Amino acid sequence: LADNQQRYETIVKTLQQHQHKLTPQRLAIVRILAASVGHPTADAVYSQLKKDFPTMSLATVYRNIQLIKSLGEVLELGFADGSNRYDGNKPYPHPHLVCTLCAKITDPDLESLEKMKAELASETGYEVLTHRLDFFGICPDCQAETRGD
Amino acid sequence: LADNQQRYETIVKTLQQHQHKLTPQRLAIVRILAASVGHPTADAVYSQLKKDFPTMSLATVYRNIQLIKSLGEVLELGFADGSNRYDGNKPYPHPHLVCTLCAKITDPDLESLEKMKAELASETGYEVLTHRLDFFGICPDCQAETRGD
């Protein structure tokens, strides 16, 4: 999608503005994060890159993800089972819908969330800064496989 | 609170119903989980118990938490920073409000969540099984400390 290309350019520009060097490895990592197809894990990013960079180190992936996260250009999704996934396409907090069978992650629209956040703030006196909302369930495809096949 | 006592008894009953033995260590762990004051980490549970059980092993804490979780009597809260906290007082999914300064966790009431879940299911075709909702912010106490002191 053209959206991915735009995200790629935005992240690269941010890196440059903060005087970070644009190495081939770094740019390749940014390209994958900008797309964030399937909300990849660090290891998934690493696996994709080993084809083009056989000597690529997993440590480099982690270091760059941390760097880009510190610039606010990637969202880290840590799950209860300890797995981390990354979204560089929508780097701001947003709800996720996770299929517990095929592990697919999609981004539903839930405009009522902001309302809920405001309501919560006025009720509790908290200054609400951010949030995390995940729904877990079975996607239509996996429901079909379970029934029919 | 009397509520804690009730939770303790419920968890113990569940353990018995599933033919698990009631060792002193296990019961002590259940007692702490039933209260879940501050939503403790496994290590916090361990620290509390070392006073009464000097030879207590951290592995025993983990094993028992896993056991009780498998019986559906404790909620595991894995956070993005890798920390796990446990709630045996309300072992079902519910929203949390986390203070990012003092790490206090409270349980706000948000009845609109169930509505949101139903809306999401009908919109996406997912069979929504569970969810996870956390808000992060600064509690009134910490706001006061930042301002005045």
Next chain:
DNA sequence: TTTGCTGCAAATAGTTTGCAGAGAC
């Protein structure tokens, strides 16, 4: 008495870090 539980220590998995050489600017 039987069966499962505990403590210890070692293994595991994901992530981070120190260092020396390589490369972007």
Next chain:
DNA sequence: GTCTCTGCAAACTATTTGCAGCAAA
């Protein structure tokens, strides 16, 4: 040429597991 980045290997942290002895029922 300078200063950061990379690759490698080792360190680290939280959690899990194997095993032998111990204890609940």
